[in-house]
Amino acid sequence: MKKTKSKKKAVKLKVCELCEKEFETLETCQECGTEYCKECGDVGRGLCQDCVDYKESMKNTSTEDSE
Numbered sequence: 001m002k003k004t005k006s007k008k009k010a011v012k013l014k015v016c017e018l019c020e021k022e023f024e025t026l027e028t029c030q031e032c033g034t035e036y037c038k039e040c041g042d043v044g045r046g047l048c049q050d051c052v053d054y055k056e057s058m059k060n061t062s063t064e065d066s067e
């Protein structure tokens, strides 16, 4: 484990906009700009859970062919 010295005394924690827990680092959703923790979204895709759910629902409805 690496220890990094911070210049400021207090570690400023960010609050996840989805679960409202505090984290040192948060991801920013590329879709809506929400700051989320890695438990509240798909870090690999850069999306918060809301946008993941939205895209999943889009996929389910739109790829269904209706002829």
Ligand SMILES: [Zn+2]
Binding pocket: 016, 017, 018, 019, 020, 021, 036, 037, 038, 039, 040
């Ligand atoms: Zn969260």
Ligand SMILES: [Zn+2]
Binding pocket: 029, 030, 031, 032, 033, 034, 047, 048, 049, 050, 051, 052
């Ligand atoms: Zn989002």
